[in-house]
Every structure is written in C-alpha cells, then in structure tokens.
Amino acid sequence: MHHVVLERWSRGASFLHARDARVKVLVLLTYLVALATTTPITPTAVAGYAALVAAASVAARLPLGGVALRAAAVLPFAGTFALFSVLAGDGARAVSLVSKSYLSAAAVLTLAGTTPLPKLVRGLESLGVPRFLTLVIQFLHRYLFVISEQAQHMRLAALARGGGRLRLTHAAGAAATLFGRSYARAEGIHGAMLARGFHGRMELLAEARLGPADVLFLLAGVAAATALRVAVGAAA
C-alpha cells in the first residue's frame, strides 16, 4: 500500500528528513508555481524540473524508482484530460498536462516521503492552512491504514476459504462489508483518541524550531526553482 510505504520513508534520517516541515512546504510551493507557470513546457524544461525532484529524492535517500512509480498514480487522471486535448487537436497541451501532473506528484511524494504526517500537518497549520482541512488530512491518513488493514484481513479470509480472484458479483458485497468494518474500526480508534483527551489537535513532542540549516535549505530550494523557471522561460 502506498501510504504504508510513505509512512516508512517519512521516518528516515537524511538531511531532508531533518528539515523543518514549513521550509519544505514553502520550497515545494515555489517548485509547483515555477512548474505550473512554465508555458510552453519544453523537453529541456521537463528534464530540468525532473532533475530537481530526482536530486531531492536522492538527497533524502528515497528509492528513485519507487518515487517514479508511485507518482504514476496521477497518470490515469492526467491522461484522461490529455486525451481530450489530443482529440481537440492540442497536442502541446496534452504533453504539458501529463508532464506537469507527473512532476508535481513526484515533488509532493518527496515531501510526504521525508516528513512524518503529524509534523507535516503542524507545518501546514503554522503556515495558515485552516484547522478543519488539517484535521481531515490527519483522519484520512489514519483511516487509510484502517481500510487497507481491513481489506487485507478480508482478502486472507477469502483465500483461506478457497476464494481466488474476486468476481464482480462479489465485489459490491465485499466493498460494503469493507466499509462497515472500517467504519466500526474507525469509531473504535476515534473513541481511543477521545479517551486520552484528544481535542482536535495533534500535539507533538518536539516543537519545530527553525535552524540555520533550515533557512539555508529554504534559500537554496527557492533559488534553484526560481533560477530554473527563469532559465527555461528565457530559453523558450
């Protein structure tokens, strides 16, 4: 499951893992804005932006292949819209849609793979993201584990009783059961959180403090993304 792998990645110990979440979010935002505003996007620009993400992944000791593979999760969505563009005779827009979506997903994955979720959420909150949104992110993340765990239990139970490939007729029933079981489990977890005083905010043991390395990383990250944007803009 993607989120289990991301959780494992995020608990690494590289230079990037140690950086303050707020700084990483700001660098990511700069990168995304630079990428989104690069129009038209040339193969050189794609290569430049891809090199930046790859450099970050390597610095974070994340598996490059793993990041590349997981970023492909956006392709079915981006591909659908790209297909419409191709049909409308706008091939350049199709290339732009697919490449930008894919590179954005890879960059977001690099952030998520180097920042444990509680820290990421606190970083987002201190950058002004509304509490309601960060709460939704926290619960979504926690319950993704619940749903995947329940799905694995059901799969094992089916295999143990000789079930093989899931037939379409069974899929709807299985989905309903999965929802019911996940809901009950999620209620249990929510109860356990309330029982220990949860009041809508995940407090952290280590309060984030900006250090010189964080400031340096911020300056270097923003400068790299901006320089690349200017360079590919000038070349185009």
Place this chain on the structure above:
Amino acid sequence: MNGQPIIEIRGLRYRYDTGTLALDGVDFQLFPGETVALLGPNGSGKTTFALHLNGLLRGEGFLSVCGLAMENQNLAEIRRKVGLVFQDSDEQLFMPSVLEDVAFGPLSAGRTAEEAREIALAALDQAGMRYAADKAPYHLSAGEKKRVAVAGVLAMNPEVLVLDEPTTFLDPPAQRDLVALLARLEQSKVLITHDAGLARALASRAVFFERGKIAADGPVEEVVERFHWDAAPPTVPAAAQT
C-alpha cells in the same frame, strides 16, 4: 469500604441506535484502591458499561467520577481520571512511535513537550517498555502493544483504570507479565474479563452482567461458583469418540 466511592452509578440505561437495550438500570460503586472484575456472557453489556465510565457513551441515569457528575463541562477531567485500556491495542496505538503515543495524553492535557516526554518515559519504565520508546507500535508483539497501551493510560495519571479483556491475544508468558504489571499498579481498577483465573488474581469483588443488568455483586469466588464461570477443561462427548 474506604470512604466515598470513586465511581458511583445509579439507574444507568443505554440503548444503541439499532434499538438494542444494552444497559437496563445498572447500579454500581467502585471504592478507592479496589479492583472489581466484570464477568458475564458476550453481549451482556460489560463493554458498553465500561465506555460509560469515561463518557465515551452517555446513557440515562446518574454517574459520577471522583465527585464529578458526568456532564459536558466535567468530561475532560473525567477522561483524565479514568484511563481506558481497550481490548484491541491496535485501536489504541495511533501515533508513529511508542514514545509519541504514550506522550499523546499528557500533550493533549496541555503539558509542555519536555514534561510530556518525561512523563511518557516514566510511564514506559513503569510498564517495562522503555526499550521500545523509538519503535513503531505496529512492530511490537501483542504483549508489548498491550503494555504500551497501559503505559499510554498511566501517563495520564488516572485514578481508575478500566481494562477491557486485557489478556486477549496474549500468550501465557505475556499474560503473566501483564498480570504482574497490573498487580503492581495502585489505582482502582475495573477489569472486564471472561477469565475467572484473572479475576481471582487481581480482583477482590466481581460483578456479573446478564442482559444489561447486574445479576450478582460479591466476592469473586462466590460469583464464579454461582454462575459456573470457571472454564471447564475441553472434553469430547463419548458419542463423538469413535
């Protein structure tokens, strides 16, 4: 008993949304330092009752904890005073590391990060789990998870511990370790269990639940005998032995 009850309940009734009447007029008292075992068949209302003790469920009737009536303004304080250890540790452990999980309660109660870390480490020491402080909870054995769950509750410095089937999923050595840990803790305890041996080891009093009511309340041995609640050794009927 020693003075005023630490938990007092009168006429507690609770009906689930499905229409099932889970508690039908329960009266109960728990005194300081006392350990009470809740026995009874599956579905008799024991867990529903336990969830009322720190306000996760709210039924009709009177309920007070340490002199605080079960009302919205007292809920946070009551949840600090009554520590609930869930049957399934995987529901209880939700933070990325053991230390962060145990520190969750003190942090939520407004302690500083430094205080919460010290409290969490002390609770892990008490539960014999300090060595696992930096591990992810899902990498622990069932016995270790249960001890971390107990540590997470101890970190809130509760006056009452409510333990729902604490030995479920544990192998015999882990059960022995947990019983030794629980026996060392001075808090009053409410212990939900099907295991008469566990009730004998930890509790002085037993309450027997039947169809949402308390059918008996007295010394563990008397209650166990009256309801034949000792697990019989497995036997195969003669007719089946061919």
